[in-house]
Amino acid sequence: MKSRRIAALVAGALAAPVIAVALPSGQAFAHGYVSNPPSRQAQCAKNVVRCGAIKYEPQSVEGPKGLRSCNGGLAQFAELNDDNKGWKVTNVGRTTTFSWTFTARHRTSSYEYYVGNTRVAYFDGHNQVPGATVSHSVNLPPGRQKVLAIWNIGDTANAFYACIDVNVQ
Template identity: 60%
Template sequence: MSLKRKLLSAAAIAPFVFVLLPASTAHAHGYVSSPASRQAQCAARVVSCGAIQWEPQSVEGPKGLRSCSGGNAGFAELDDDNKGWQVTPVGRSLNLTWRITAAHATSTWEYYIGSTRVAVFNDGGARPGSTVNHTINLNGYSGKQKLLAVWNIADTANAFYSCIDINVS
């Protein structure tokens, strides 16, 4: 085979090779790592999940949503309350840690149980470090609850979403 034919063959095959290569993990954003959020459980293979296991930090969607998936159809399994999520026993005070992989300017961090906002922290545009810690007061709640954590970005219309299954005693 001539050199010209070899080069043409290689050029014809190249696009298919890139399609078959695994996608790299996105290097952006953040999620609640402790207690283990639903996407943290997926990443640790505690619960069998799809694409979110490789991108736990990528649950991003428009601000104002109340879903674990952030409205992202590719991560819809995070909205499934019957998937077998591990439930973390907690007291009336809950310490949470966000793992940050890209430090976006932050307006607020919000926490919801059902439709009730149980805490808000205003960062006024500050950029977080590699972790962010918050303590949430859970007085008035007991039993199994789903806590929605929302990181509202200051300079975009988006937020990052993370759900944590807890049992308040």
């Protein structure tokens, strides 16, 4: 009887990691951000700028559609809204390619890019699931700009947000 108990315990210990990996994941494994030019959360993840929790999950700036904030309305990522934090500014041309990196992909309604309150680009996602990366060429006004990039999800009421600091030459 004792050997059966030990065998059951060993089998359970061996199966636990497999079960944990196979279970549905929560929001921690979500979703996507602009990696190039480096968004504010990408800079945090690479220790370019000292940051809090966003450093560990740059892909998780998810909030309701329609926001215009760098942190997607999430208090734990409020530092992304701080324009005086020392974000690295990337020199770019008038037409700049923005590359999204996805860690979990969703059907996509659209992508939007804003400078201030002006939408400077819109791309229809055709409610398709994107590949591991997606890139868009966007025309920008000259000078130092904070670009807000938004990935609108097609099958939820949420979007993902990323701010990118650029100097358009």
